Amino acid sequence: MTLREWLNRVWGTFRRTRTDRDLEDELQVHLELAGDEERRRGDLEGGAVRAARLRVGAVPQAMEAQRDQRSLTWLEDLARDLRFACRTLRKAPGFTAAAVVTLALGIGVNTAIFSIVNGVLLNPLPYSGPDQLVALYSRTADQRRDNSSYPNFLDWVRGNRSFSDLAAFREDGLNLIGLGQPERVPAEMVSASFFRLLGVQPILGRPFLATDDLLGAAPVVLISENFWKRKFDSSTSRSVRR
C-alpha cells in the first residue's frame, strides 16, 4: 500500500470520499450495460438481467469489496467501538465515575511508587562516588548488624587497606533551648572525615577538621540551611553562642 493510498483510506474512514450511493450507482450502471449486451445477443428481457448478473457478479458483494477498499476497515471499526463506548459511559454516569476514580487511583499510586523507587533505587545518591559508598557494621553472636564503638572505629581506620576513607556517624536527637521556642532537633554525631568522604562542602563556614576529633577539642556543629534560615534568619553574624 503506498502512502498516498493509505492517507486516502484514512481520510475515507472519517470523511466519505465517495458515498455508498455513489458506489452503488456505478455498479448499477455496470449491471445495466451488461444487461444491454445480453439483450443485443437476443436474450429475453428477464433472462438478460439474470444472465448479466451471473456474468458480472452481484451488487452487494461488490459493494462490500468497495467499502473495504474505500477506508481502513479496522480503523472504522475502532472508531465505531469508541463511539459506542462513549455513549454507553454517558448513559451510566455512576459506573463511569467509579471506573474513572479506580483508574485515577491506580495511576496515582503507580506514579507515587515509581517516584519512590526512582528516588531511592534508580537515582544515584547525591554524593561523590555514590557507587563506591558502602555501610560497615559489626557482627556479634546474636546480632547480624550491630553498632560499633568509637574506639573500634578508630581501629578500623588504623587497619584500613580496602577503603579510601572511613567515617562514623550516630543518629541522635538534641534539645534546643535559648532560641525562641524550645524544640527537639534531629542530629547526627559524625567523625571529622564524614563530609570529606561524601564530598560535601558547607555553604558557610569551614568543614570539620581532624583536630575537631581530638579529645578535649571545642565542640563544632554544622546546621542545615533550612535550620539556619528558620532559627537564625539567614544571619551571617557569629554573635550567636551556645
Added chain:
Amino acid sequence: MSNREPGKTDILQGTLDIMVLQTLTTLGPVHGYAIATRLEQVSNGAIHLNMGTLYPGLMRLEQRGLVRGKWGVTENNRKARFYAITAAGRRELTAEKAEWERTASIMHALLNEPQ
C-alpha cells in the same frame, strides 16, 4: 483455489493495475464496463472481471492518484463514471511495463533452455 470456474484465468496478483492502466492509455477515458469488456475481448475471453474485482481495483488506483474518476454521460445518454489515466499513472505504467517485460524475458529464456 479449488472452486474456481473452469476456463477462467485468475487475475495474477498485481496485474490488474497494469492491465487497467494500459487499457485507459489505449482507449482514453472510459467507464468500468468498457474496461472489463475490452480486457475480455483482448484476452479472447480468458480474463473475466466481475464487479467485485474491478471496482475496488479502480478505487485503489484512484486512491494512489494513478487514475481519476468523474461522472459523465455515455454516447447512449447514460450516466456513468469515466476513468482517465493521470500523469502519475502513465509513469507507473511505464515502470511496471519495463518490470513486466524483464520478468517475462527471464521466464522465456529459462523455459526455452535447450534440454
